[in-house]
């Protein structure tokens with residue numbers, strides 16, 4: 472498989488947010504070159520191979536930062552890179568300086584990357600019952616209880632291996648008992664909706680603001696016949712949606728979860744759960760505060776590496 476490297480020229484302060492944007496677009500990891508890191512290097516320190524380092528001898532950028540990610544080639548990469556650029560420039564709304572936000576696209580046709588891709592997409596047991604299997608892998612469940620989600624993530628986020636997806640699946644497993652109605656906001660590859668269906672959910676509606684994600688989720692639903700009645704559509708969060716469901720699940724960046732809080736509250740039955748993930752450590756307190764201010768009770772916090780997920784509940788009548 473051929474790959475494309477997408478690099479973003481930004482500022483040191485925006486590195487984390489830009490990395491999140493690249494991950495949201497389906498990257499499995501990012502590499503960061505930050506001028507600040509080079510500035511911290513002291514002459515005479517030992518390098519990885521025992522050599523003495525003189526920072527002046529290293530080729531490096533002298534200002535700002537470059538965040539790069541790799542995506543499998545597809546015909547939408549130019550549009551996707553343009554959207555990444557727009558989102559990076561949009562960081563100024565959150566008082567983060569995006570810097571030049573210049574995007575560079577470089578094709579990478581390299582066998583090593585192919586190996587990395589295959590290594591990354593082996594079947595992965597994501598929770599007690601759910602195993603995610605790449606659509607091209609032959610895999611037989613090891614027990615009757617093991618539920619298989621077949622996925623071809625393409626350019627949409629949601630291979631199942633990212634900690635934020637795992638936290639969302641764990642939260643679903645904790646609250647679900649069967650037949651719940653669910654709204655999946657920011658469905659990406661559709662992974663959470665499909666897994667929820669296999670865990671016995673009732674009607675599910677999945678939304679994503681990105682048309683590529685909507686198409687990817689629809690394709691993945693077809694790969695999983697048990698999930699064929701999931702309804703996917705393009706929508707900005709839950710704008711214009713007025714329902715009364717048992718669960719709203721959203722694995723989206725903290726900044727985007729905040730405007731979703733009142734919409735989720737409105738769309739939940741009393742006693743319904745709002746499951747949020749995609750919350751990086753620094754943003755956990757802010758999101759928690761917004762949930763409480765929005766009327767939710769915090770039931771449980773889940774954590775994996777630097778990522779947090781929150782199980783919040785709309786109070787039952789009389790609570």
Ligand SMILES: C[S@@+](CC[C@H](N)C(=O)[O-])C[C@H]1O[C@@H](n2cnc3c(N)ncnc32)[C@H](O)[C@@H]1O
Nearest residue numbers: 628629636657658659679680681684707708722
């Ligand atoms: C981190 S990915 C999560 C994908 C998948 N649900 C998972 O858990 O792996 C976040 C998704 O939210 C979508 N998204 C971002 N902003 C959104 C918005 N305002 N409304 C709906 N979806 C949005 C992105 O396009 C992306 O597919």
